[in-house]
Amino acid sequence: MLPRLHIVTDSLDIVRGVLGHGPVAVQIRVKTNDREAYALTCAALELCRPAGALCLVDDRIGVALAAGADGVHVGADDLPVAAARRVLGPGPVIGATCRNPSAARAAVADGASYLGVGPAFATGSKSGLPDPIGPDGIAAVSRAVPGTPVIAIAGITAGRVSELDCYGVAVISAVAADPAGATVEFLRALAAHPGLGVSDLSLGASHPGLGGSDSWAAALGESDSSGVSDSAAGASASASRAGDRQ
Numbered sequence: 001m002l003p004r005l006h007i008v009t010d011s012l013d014i015v016r017g018v019l020g021h022g023p024v025a026v027q028i029r030v031k032t033n034d035r036e037a038y039a040l041t042c043a044a045l046e047l048c049r050p051a052g053a054l055c056l057v058d059d060r061i062g063v064a065l066a067a068g069a070d071g072v073h074v075g076a077d078d079l080p081v082a083a084a085r086r087v088l089g090p091g092p093v094i095g096a097t098c099r100n101p102s103a104a105r106a107a108v109a110d111g112a113s114y115l116g117v118g119p120a121f122a123t124g125s126k127s128g129l130p131d132p133i134g135p136d137g138i139a140a141v142s143r144a145v146p147g148t149p150v151i152a153i154a155g156i157t158a159g160r161v162s163e164l165d166c167y168g169v170a171v172i173s174a175v176a177a178d179p180a181g182a183t184v185e186f187l188r189a190l191a192a193h194p195g196l197g198v199s200d201l202s203l204g205a206s207h208p209g210l211g212g213s214d215s216w217a218a219a220l221g222e223s224d225s226s227g228v229s230d231s232a233a234g235a236s237a238s239a240s241r242a243g244d245r246q
């Protein structure tokens with residue numbers, strides 16, 4: 001099952017900080033070149049595997065394949081979802097950026113495993129984005145693709161999780177100052193907020209990229225992952241219980 005908290009990063013220190021507190025997906029987003037992205041992805045996988053965290057690569061399908069990552073996230077400037085699915089086959093996770101219901105339906109038809117939807121709110125982490133679609137825009141996309149996890153992105157803090165009717169959230173800046181503490185805070189907020197589609201999403205082996213890999217059980221925190229702090233254990237257990245309902 002897909003983790004509800006996605007940490008988007010180009011920093012191994014951030015990867016280290018967010019692991020061991022509960023189920024997370026780490027998305028390696030390196031905008032320089034393949035070589036740096038590959039090196040960071042390989043190093044992140046060394047940390048993510050024992051922690052049972054999902055590891056995805058932004059944009060770079062060749063890097064994801066070469067490093068043995070769990071999947072990719074693609075947007076408008078990247079390989080189209082259908083082409084990415086042809087290259088990767090049915091197993092790996094493919095996330096697709098969408099901003100509206102019709103694009104979301106098309107991405108799902110083309111083989112997307114989950115959708116990254118935004119900008120939810122204003123953000124300083126990426127320039128050139130269209131106006132924020134807000135909680136209403138996020139909810140509209142969630143409702144358009146029942147059965148597919150919608151991960152909201154842009155300007156999201158733990159305090160705003162409860163405004164969002166979707167499966168989960170992706171964050172950059174909110175975990176920058178205190179990766180471990182912020183991760184615990186987000187996992188608690190998500191556990192307290194079932195979100196739209198979390199309780200009735202059924203992600204079986206037929207869903208592209210979801211359900212076929214052993215890493216999913218681990219990614220959910222169902223394994224006895226080491227380093228889970230006492231304070232985080234409640235959030236982790238609750239998040240796993242939320243996942244159990246799917």
Ligand SMILES: Cc1ncc(COP(=O)(O)OP(=O)(O)O)c(N)n1
Binds near residue numbers: 008027074095096126
């Ligand atoms: C979960 C998630 N959603 C959206 C994005 C944005 O991807 P993209 O549109 O390809 O933009 P860049 O991240 O490549 O600048 C994402 N990375 N993750």
Ligand SMILES: Cc1ncsc1CCOP(=O)(O)O
Binds near residue numbers: 118123125172173174
């Ligand atoms: C990569 C990306 N794509 C849309 S918004 C965004 C950045 C989100 O970062 P933050 O969580 O700091 O707003």
Ligand SMILES: [Mg+2]
Binds near residue numbers: 074075078
């Ligand atoms: Mg991209």
